[in-house]
Amino acid sequence: MSSNNIAIRCQGLTKEFKNLASPVTQLLSVFGVAPERIVRRKKVLRGLDFEISKGEKVGILGVNGAGKSTLLQIMAGMSQPTSGVLEMNGSIGSILELGAGFHSELTGRQNAETLLLLNGTPRSELSLRIDDVIEFSGLGDDIDVKTRTYSSGMLVRLAFAVATSGTPDIFIVDEALAVGDSAFQQKCYQHLQGALSASTLVLISHDMVAVSALCTRAIILDGGKVVFDGNPHEAMPIYNRIAHGAHAPKIAADDVVPMDIKSGQGRIDITSVRTTVNGNPASVITTGDVLEVDLELFNRGERIDAVTGIALGDLRGQRIFGQNTANGPPISLPPGSSRVVMRVPWPRVASGSYYLTPGVSSATNGLLVIECWANNVIEIRGVLEEPSHGLFNVPLEYEFIEGQPHAV
Numbered sequence: 001m002s003s004n005n006i007a008i009r010c011q012g013l014t015k016e017f018k019n020l021a022s023p024v025t026q027l028l029s030v031f032g033v034a035p036e037r038i039v040r041r042k043k044v045l046r047g048l049d050f051e052i053s054k055g056e057k058v059g060i061l062g063v064n065g066a067g068k069s070t071l072l073q074i075m076a077g078m079s080q081p082t083s084g085v086l087e088m089n090g091s092i093g094s095i096l097e098l099g100a101g102f103h104s105e106l107t108g109r110q111n112a113e114t115l116l117l118l119n120g121t122p123r124s125e126l127s128l129r130i131d132d133v134i135e136f137s138g139l140g141d142d143i144d145v146k147t148r149t150y151s152s153g154m155l156v157r158l159a160f161a162v163a164t165s166g167t168p169d170i171f172i173v174d175e176a177l178a179v180g181d182s183a184f185q186q187k188c189y190q191h192l193q194g195a196l197s198a199s200t201l202v203l204i205s206h207d208m209v210a211v212s213a214l215c216t217r218a219i220i221l222d223g224g225k226v227v228f229d230g231n232p233h234e235a236m237p238i239y240n241r242i243a244h245g246a247h248a249p250k251i252a253a254d255d256v257v258p259m260d261i262k263s264g265q266g267r268i269d270i271t272s273v274r275t276t277v278n279g280n281p282a283s284v285i286t287t288g289d290v291l292e293v294d295l296e297l298f299n300r301g302e303r304i305d306a307v308t309g310i311a312l313g314d315l316r317g318q319r320i321f322g323q324n325t326a327n328g329p330p331i332s333l334p335p336g337s338s339r340v341v342m343r344v345p346w347p348r349v350a351s352g353s354y355y356l357t358p359g360v361s362s363a364t365n366g367l368l369v370i371e372c373w374a375n376n377v378i379e380i381r382g383v384l385e386e387p388s389h390g391l392f393n394v395p396l397e398y399e400f401i402e403g404q405p406h407a408v
Contacts, residue, residue: 007170007200008052008075012084015045015070015224044070046224047084047204054090054169057201059211059232062221063380065245068174071221072204090200091120102155104148106141109149112162121166129165136191137161138184153184160188170200182200189214195276208232208239208284211352212383233286233385240282257374266400268306268333268360268371272296275356277380286383289346295358297340299333305363306333306371308340312354313376320354320391321347354380 045067052058063066073079074086076094102111112133113126121129134143137157147155164171170190188340191216192201205211211218211232218235220228220242228238255271274294277285285291293310308331311323323344325331331340340360361368386393 002052005053006051006087007054007056007089008050008202009085009087009089010048010050011086013045013048013071013074013081013086014043014083015067015074015079016041016043016082044224045074045081045200048221048224048226050219050226050229052200052202054200055198056217057203057215058217058219059203059205059215060219060221061205061235061239062212063206066221067224068204068206068221072172072174072202075202077136088170092170092172093119093163093165093168094172094283095156095163096172102158105146108137108143108144108150108154108158109134112143112158115162116165117387125166132165133158133161136164136187136199157184164191164196167195168199170202171196172202172204174204174276192379206243207381208236209381210382211235212385213351233383236284236286236383237280237282240277240280243283258379261375261377262372263375264359264372265362265371266372267299267301267306267364269298269300270295270358270360270372270374271298271337273356273358273374273377275380283379283383284383285346286385287346287348291344291346291380293344293356293358295340295342295360296337297333297360298337299335301335303332306331307361307368308342309359309361310342310344311359312358312380313357314355315353320349324359326363330363346382348384348386348393349382350391350393351382351384354382356380 045062048071052314060068060071070079072094074081075088076092078090096361099142101115103114106114109130112130114143116126116129116133134140137143137154137160139154139157142150142154143158147158150158160173163173201214203214209355215232218228218230218232218239219226220235220239222242227242230234257270262270272295276282276292276294277289279290295308297306297308307324307326309322309326311322314320323341323342325342342358356378357373358377359370359373361370384393
């Protein structure tokens with residue numbers, strides 16, 4: 001790869017932090033006399049090697065503690081590596097943690113002017129740039145209010161508008177965009193894909209959905225090392241395995257469903273829920289993957305016919321899709337414990353977070369009575385590997401007929 005085409009080059013990049021365990025050690029360290037034998041060091045980045053071409057859109061994924069934020073700070077010039085080399089070729093715009101770089105006692109305008117000047121904006125262009133910032137952020141008269149009064153949404157509006165002002169060659173962004181309202185998030189994504197389409201994008205995230213939507217390449221960090229570098233779709237199962245191993249299940253370590261999320265009559269109880277994607281523990285799924293929901297049930301009474309089902313809802317609580325066993329072979333639950341395993345192919349649903357609600361009903365003389373719902377028990381991240389034209393995409397067949405008018 002020609003060096004003229006490289007936006008970011010990372011070679012043998014390492015970062016260590018001193019872990020000063022006691023006040024005495026901290027004091028000695030200030031004067032540079034703390035003995036090395038009592039200064040513990042924590043390696044956060046362990047010899048990273050990768051190159052990013054100009055104009056490339058790259059998502060850097062990892063669970064908490066993988067080294068993403070440390071790498072971002074080094075890229076943005078806020079921290080120096082312990083060893084190795086990081087080359088950044090071009091102007092840089094970045095959004096780090098929310099409100100970073102803002103002084104709470106300065107107004108939005110004053111903060112914007114300060115940051116633009118620090119980023120090399122000529123004073124002759126400052127007025128025009130500020131007008132762009134105000135227009136894009138939509139802050140209006142609030143631009144002249146102190147930022148200590150800003151909501152988190154207002155802060156991210158200002159931060160994004162300042163960081164992308166003047167179309168930086170390299171734009172680095174963490175997950176601060178998730179704080180903004182949905183309309184502003186959409187505006188940001190359109191800006192990234194429009195005005196900043198020629199810029200190099202580095203998206204630091206643990207959100208596979210955002211990476212799949214915006215990036216053509218994914219780098220996964222684990223334990224401060226690069227463990228994958230390639231297509232975002234191929235990254236999904238690898239990231240799933242890492243994320244599942246790093247985090248306890250959302251419901252409990254033993255998959256037990258908490259009482260406070262249950263509803264229903266309760267003669268039949270859902271005692272545990274387990275989910276897999278294509279037979280493997282996962283929290284990210286895409287079209288055609290098989291979602292398996294394994295319910296452990298407890299019948300407190302006599303043998304009874306039952307119907308089990310699942311419902312998927314979005315962040316707003318809107319029901320997206322669902323299915324149950326009513327049209328299949330009857331389920332006759334004995335007293336005590338039993339299991340039902342349900343499998344559904346994931347449809348062409350838009351990318352986003354969806355929440356699983358499994359349920360069980362008793363069935364007597366064709367009448368279904370809800371016994372237990374485990375409401376929103378597990379979050380599932382859906383990824384659609386194509387542009388979304390609504391909540392669902394549907395198959396489309398067509399034919400082209402040249403020069404043939406409709407019959408009258």
